[in-house]
Amino acid sequence: MFLIFSLASLFSGTVQASDAQVEIGFRRLAQGNIGMITVVGEDIVKVRAAFLDNQYLFPPNDDGEFVGFIGVPMASEPGFHRLSILIFYNDGSQEYVWENIQVLRTRFLRTSISLPADLKGLLDEDVIYEELALLDAKIKPLSDGANWLQTGLVPPFTKIPSDSFGTIRFFNGDIMQRHTGIDYSISVGTPVAAAADGVVVLSQSLPIRGEYVLVDHGSGLYSGYAHLSERLVEVGDMVQAGDVLGSTGNTGRSTGPHLHWETALGGVWVNPLELTALLAR
Ligand SMILES: [Zn+2]
Secondary structure, three states: OOEEEEHHHHOEOOOOOOOOEEEEOOOEEEOOOEEEEEEEOOOEEEEEEEEOOEEEEEOEOOOOOEEEEEEOOOOOOOEEEEEEEEEEEOOOOEEEEEEEEEEEOOOOOEEEEOOOHHHHHHHOHHHHHHHHHHHHHHOOOOOOOOOHHHHOOOOOOOOOOOEOOOOEEEEOOOEEEEOOEEEEEOOOOOEEEOOOOEEEEEEEEEOOOEEEEEEEEEOOEEEEEEEEOEEOOOOOOEEOOOOEEEEOEOOOOOOOOEEEEEEEEOOEEEOHHHHHHHHOO
16 A cells, blocks of 8 residues: 655645645565655755664656655664655755654574584674674665666576574574674585666675675665675776676685675665565565
8 A cells, every 4th residue: 555645734844836646555564674755746856864763865767757665673762753854946946744653573593503613702792793783884875876776686596595684593502693684505615796877885794794895886785695605896996787797606604505695775685576576576
């Protein structure tokens, strides 16, 4: 169900007369899920949004509609949170609309993983924190462009993942971590392709993700490819959907050959397959 709000009934702040419409396709979103918003109107040049302390840029599609996706962090607090949308017009004016969105609790899968002795150092809190902090900084910038709005995302593999998004993992009985992506069990050396056009913003070895490539697809969408055996791209390389980034492997905190594929929107890790399905509509 789509709820269509006219700005006339919801605005506050600086306003101009306009026929802009904000379509919010949801009133509730569960932890870890993605919501889609469309903003349509004359003379709009940019649309930004904020939700749960994260910033979003809504890129325009071929029809001139500004389409945004917001992610609910897996560990966000259930309850009502304000979604703020700021619309910029070509005469320099702005309009602000907001809606309270209810965040619902998700029952994420829970699993136990035993790490062999040689990988136990990768449960060190400082190691975990440092890597997450590095990635958090890399997935925040809202660069221009969004070919992915037209092309969609192409998952690296079509097989069923061996572990799903958001799983709460207990390593060696106590250390708890959220699964930021999905895993494909794949033999070492299989080519891994970019899911959409973009620019490589990380290509390096990380303690937990092993040999890792992160691609900026524009407008706040990033995709990461972890535990590779080799990387074939460098930071700054422009890639197109389907370009090979490297090969699958078993590097980092990995207990068997697999590809960990993760996507972030507006600085929030979101389910890559949910986003793929939303973009295919
Ligand atoms: Zn994984």
